[in-house]
Amino acid sequence: MSPIQFRLSIPSPAPGIALCVLGALSIPLIFMGIGQYGVVGTDEAFYQDIALGMLARGDFFELRSGGAIYVYDTFANAPLQYWARAGVAAILGKSMLSMRILSALSALFAVWVTYRMILFSWGRRAAFSGALVLLTSFQFLYLHSARTGELEPTVCLILVSCAYLFMRNLADSSRHWFFHHLLLAVLFNVKAPTVFIPIAAEVIAFALIPSARFRLAEWLKWGVFLSPVALLWHGYQALQYPEQVRSVFMAVGHQMSGDFAVGPGGGLLGRALYYGEKLLFGSFPYLLLYPFALIGAGRAILGRGEVAPNERRATQILLIYLFTVFAFYVAISKVGPWYIVHAYPFLAALVGLYLAGLHRKSEHAPAGLIAICLALSLVFWLKPEIAGYNPFSADAYVIPMRTAWRSFPYLGPKLGVAIFSAVILAGLLLWQRRAGARFSPGLAAALFAVFIGYGTIRSLAPLAYVDHLSPIAALDADLRERVQSGSPIPFPVDVPRTHPWVVNYYFYPDFDLRVSSQEAPPAYRKPMEYVLLGWKPGREARAAKK
Numbered sequence: 001m002s003p004i005q006f007r008l009s010i011p012s013p014a015p016g017i018a019l020c021v022l023g024a025l026s027i028p029l030i031f032m033g034i035g036q037y038g039v040v041g042t043d044e045a046f047y048q049d050i051a052l053g054m055l056a057r058g059d060f061f062e063l064r065s066g067g068a069i070y071v072y073d074t075f076a077n078a079p080l081q082y083w084a085r086a087g088v089a090a091i092l093g094k095s096m097l098s099m100r101i102l103s104a105l106s107a108l109f110a111v112w113v114t115y116r117m118i119l120f121s122w123g124r125r126a127a128f129s130g131a132l133v134l135l136t137s138f139q140f141l142y143l144h145s146a147r148t149g150e151l152e153p154t155v156c157l158i159l160v161s162c163a164y165l166f167m168r169n170l171a172d173s174s175r176h177w178f179f180h181h182l183l184l185a186v187l188f189n190v191k192a193p194t195v196f197i198p199i200a201a202e203v204i205a206f207a208l209i210p211s212a213r214f215r216l217a218e219w220l221k222w223g224v225f226l227s228p229v230a231l232l233w234h235g236y237q238a239l240q241y242p243e244q245v246r247s248v249f250m251a252v253g254h255q256m257s258g259d260f261a262v263g264p265g266g267g268l269l270g271r272a273l274y275y276g277e278k279l280l281f282g283s284f285p286y287l288l289l290y291p292f293a294l295i296g297a298g299r300a301i302l303g304r305g306e307v308a309p310n311e312r313r314a315t316q317i318l319l320i321y322l323f324t325v326f327a328f329y330v331a332i333s334k335v336g337p338w339y340i341v342h343a344y345p346f347l348a349a350l351v352g353l354y355l356a357g358l359h360r361k362s363e364h365a366p367a368g369l370i371a372i373c374l375a376l377s378l379v380f381w382l383k384p385e386i387a388g389y390n391p392f393s394a395d396a397y398v399i400p401m402r403t404a405w406r407s408f409p410y411l412g413p414k415l416g417v418a419i420f421s422a423v424i425l426a427g428l429l430l431w432q433r434r435a436g437a438r439f440s441p442g443l444a445a446a447l448f449a450v451f452i453g454y455g456t457i458r459s460l461a462p463l464a465y466v467d468h469l470s471p472i473a474a475l476d477a478d479l480r481e482r483v484q485s486g487s488p489i490p491f492p493v494d495v496p497r498t499h500p501w502v503v504n505y506y507f508y509p510d511f512d513l514r515v516s517s518q519e520a521p522p523a524y525r526k527p528m529e530y531v532l533l534g535w536k537p538g539r540e541a542r543a544a545k546k
Helices: 015-031 041-055 071-076 081-093 094-120 122-134 139-144 153-172 179-189 190-207 210-229 232-242 240-259 269-283 285-299 309-331 339-360 366-381 415-467 473-487 501-507 538-546
Strands: 383-385 404-405 493-498 511-515 527-535
Touching: 015 094, 015 122, 015 415, 041 081, 041 094, 041 501, 071 190, 071 232, 071 240, 081 094, 081 383, 094 122, 094 153, 094 309, 094 339, 122 190, 122 269, 122 339, 139 269, 139 339, 139 415, 153 179, 153 190, 153 210, 153 309, 153 339, 179 190, 179 210, 190 309, 190 404, 210 232, 210 309, 232 240, 232 527, 269 285, 269 309, 269 339, 285 339, 285 366, 285 415, 309 339, 366 383, 366 415, 473 501, 493 501, 501 511, 501 527
Parallel strands: none
Antiparallel strands: 383 404, 493 527, 511 527
16 A cells, blocks of 8 residues: 555544643643753842742742832732732742743643634644644743743733633623633733723624624623722732822823834834744744645635634624734833744634645635745745754844744755745655545645644744753852851852843842942843852741751
């Protein structure tokens, strides 16, 4: 029997088995070594420093880092994440593991909820494929996300959970909106500005989907009912800082109006290109399947092919959520390469739907095959940094995210892409002719193997750097080792040029700190040069000396 005759299929395990497999794969991809490397991002240091301060003072209603009160973050990124971090730190102590375990768990649950959301409307094969795409998406794992102690995985989890519950509530009119709206309240008390994403997406869905409108009144009623709960923290803080409330709203307004523009190429187009560049690096190779996935979703919405009404409505909701995430961040002039992470569950779901739909097709138009061949050729010719790329070496805000072309003697990328595409097309046409009806599932399985395999290899490669220590992390380890061994510490000690939030996490309040006299006062995300003038025993220092 010719190898072409073998039956190929995308795995579609039972839900319980699929969730166990995804959990097992998350051990190396998400959890392995998360407590070994030093602080990666300024935000993870800042968040953890505030939580540790809450725990030390016994005051869980004030956000302090390095002795300063952060009113903006009091309204924008509080309080639930800090309380959760403080609870974890009370159990695990001050460590890299306690800093990151909540982000890692949120990422795993986001993968699981993405699986359940896809399974609800589109079946096992699409669900397993989409969840694997999310689990092996490089930026979702490394760049200000699952493996660093920031908020992006938590926001992803809440957004995809809201979308899932919204789909279920529209499919079953007997379900109430309590848990869905409770998630909105949680999101508002984790990262307040992002609550506009699900609210806007669902308002758009009610406007565009006639079959959803009969539930609008109940959706609004539950929103009014739960809004006082969502506003408790912010109302209390407004009473504590009445004069600063206006400045917080003005700061948000500046972010919306252009004060944090991308640069000379700013504006809507500039920000769209900025996030597109981050997406190219962060989601490669899956980005090559996004056009096919979007076209397939559009065809499903237009009713081309056998699409059930519930499946069509769920596809509309999925696209609306995805569009709203992009529109929200493109509209806001404050940019960060990590904001695009919030779109990853929805993009992964679309890729899963595409692969499952490809598996069902009985024939392929020549134009479609040519496009697939081009994508497969680009898998080889486009080269994001893999070997030697250390995502633990710097904050995602400044770490390079480069994607280049491969090149060989006498064969540049332009000619190489064309030649590779032609060779792959010839092979696929021969395969289609000989395999007949088995061609579609075989092609789907081949694409699944190529893209998931590439994504997995790329996601595992950085594990070679899990023991990486930045200069400031190495200094901290050396000082603590000296304390534990009773060795003297020579003061003053120069601290490597670092962001103030990272310095606060490592050395405040155990040391007397001074900014080098040549430096200006700390600014947003500006690295500074510090000096440790002497040891100032605190609770943790005294415990170390004992």
